[in-house]
Amino acid sequence: MVREAQALAAAPYVPPHRVPAFLRHLTYNAYQSIRFRPDRSLWRKRHHSRFEVQLIAPGLYYTTPVRLLVVSGCRVRPLPFRPSDFTYPSPALEKQIPKTLGYAGFKLTYPLVGRDCCNQFLVFAGASYFRAVGRPNNFGLSARGIAINTAFPPHEEFPVFQKFWLMRPRQNAHHMVIDALLNGPSVAGAYRFTIRPGQATQIKMRVRLFFRHAPRVLGIAPLTSMFFYGAGTPRPVGEWRPAVHDSDGLELANGNGEWIWRPLINPPRFQVTSFQLDNPRGFGLMQRDQRFSGYEDLGARYDTRPSAWVVPEGRWGRGRVELVEIPTASETVDNIVAYWVPHQPVTPGREYRYDYRVLFGRASIARQPAGYVIHTFVGAGRNPGMPCTTGRHTLRLIVDFAVPRASLSTPAQGVVSAIAPARIRGVTVMTARGVVYCTHPLTAFHSGSPFPKGIPSSFGHSCAVGPTP
Structure with missing residues (x-):
């Protein structure tokens, strides 16, 4: 896989093909009405695995199909698209679905809250996005494989995980491994995800990157969230809820033992804040306020949204964590991004290695030792x-x-x-x-x-x- 990423980077970039226009132009309600049949989950019937894979149909925001391969021991087989894996809101739409369409991504399930349950805890869908939850959480913020030129919106790139290898876990395994191939205009990469769900879900990542061109800003281990307003910011006219956000602050642990807390805001204009660090011990977008009374929202349940904490493995050297805050007039838009920017500029053709863990769970996952x-x-x-x-x-x-x-x-x-x-x-x-x-x-x-x-x-x-x- 690493050799495949290196070969991709050495060749001119070829954009992935998109799904047909009628799928891209579906309304939100129409797309949400396309449902995967849970009884068609991968590994449900014959393998008795704790882990199962549920598939995601392309459409609306998910315009690029991905290749899925299943690895069982030494055997590797493609997972073909089957329209019958889904139910559709109308027979007319079902007839339009191409038989070779492909999947947009997938969800992983695991018995988080009971031996007989299949709880969704991790989703890969859209560009290089993935999001996860711990046992007490509902889905909220996301992570990404990479961020390219995020602070320069006209030039921002969204590389895509275009191929996944799903390693079939053993029958009683508590962890699962997924490999992914990333490709974009400036970069290609090989990723390994070692996934362990639980009270806090931990994803150990091994990343190998090869660049066609040097980006203006390279963001490693990016996190994406939403902050509309909070307890310490003005409440928009007409809003009755005390706060609306997936995360309320950026937390940083420097290599010298210093801990930094930066509350998030919904700024009046595009804003970038940098924090210079040396061999960081961790950084993350946190949801510290976990009281229902802090939000009073029975539908969104912002009090159960997870925090995400990135723990570098090895010495990352000098660099900065960059926090991007984008104005928004709605809670439906992700307007917060945080990522690590290495001090040394990128040299095309070289291999870059980053190993780290991402934890999803309560704000205590950062394990801050002091007040x-x-x-x-x-x-x-x-x-x-x-x-x-x-x-x-x-x-x-x-x-x-x-x-x-x-x-x-x-x-x-x-x-x-x-x-x-x-x-x-x-x-x-x-x-x-x-x-x-x-x-x-x-x-x-x-x-x-x-x-x-x-x-x-x-x-x-x-x-x-x-x-x-």
Whole structure:
């Protein structure tokens, strides 16, 4: 497969063929009415595998069919398209389906919540996209095989996984292996996915890339999500729900032990933020607020959406994590992307290797050892209930932290990093204070005082900022 990717990159790029126009122009409801028959799942009848494969029909957003091959020991056989694998909303549409159409992708099932269940936990469909869930989650954010020129929209490329090898797992196996061949205008690549579902689903990835041309921005291990609005941002007129998002922040673990939390926003204009890192330990788009009351949405259930955490294997060296935030007026559009950008530019013809793991599950998959941010609020700089004495351009930023109880076995201190009057690019921090508080008993502590052993659960930082004269 690696040799096949290398040969692809050495040849001129040939775009994949698209499905017929009548399938591309289906309405959303019409496409959703094309249903796979679960009894036709691969490996259901004869192999008694914990894993089964359900197939996805092309149409609407999925315009490029893929080749699927099944590997059983030393045997490799193609998986032919069968229109009878699906039910259709009308006989007229069914008659139009070509017998050699091909599949758009596939879903994997596994008994996540019970021995007799077949729970969908991983989907490969569309370009190089895939998304997964852990045991307590519903589907939300996605990952991608690669991101090319994402911060330059007119030149962005979407390479495609054009061929998959599905390795038939053993009867009692708890993991499964999939190989994939990627191809795009600038790059070809070979991918191996070792998949282990569970409370958190883990996907171990081995990636080998060969470039035809050097992209302006190469994004490794990209994650894609949606942020419409949240608890710390303005609520659009007419929206009654407290928050609407698949992820609420970007979390980073630097190689020097530093942890960074960046709340997401729905910006007024296209925005890119970079975080310089050296041998990162991990990064991810997280859904930290997992309270139903944070969303009040029985349909979308944003409180059950997964977080995704990327763990590099080996030393990735210098580079940056780039966060792209795109304005959106709807929750139906993915407008958040995060990925790793290596410091060294790409040289066409060379082989590039990246090994990493992607975990999907609750926000705790990052295993942050210290206190972490749970809320960020922005408001007027005046004290609540008091007239403004600091000027109308002054803002108050409130950041709430949670402290793992396991870390409270020894005394800890709440530290405010910005010491007044600090200046940050034309902004003066006028006051900065840390307030340590606990939920039980009702006692408050000032930042700088040690936590009483075993009691506090969280603390907050509050600072007022205004324009520098």
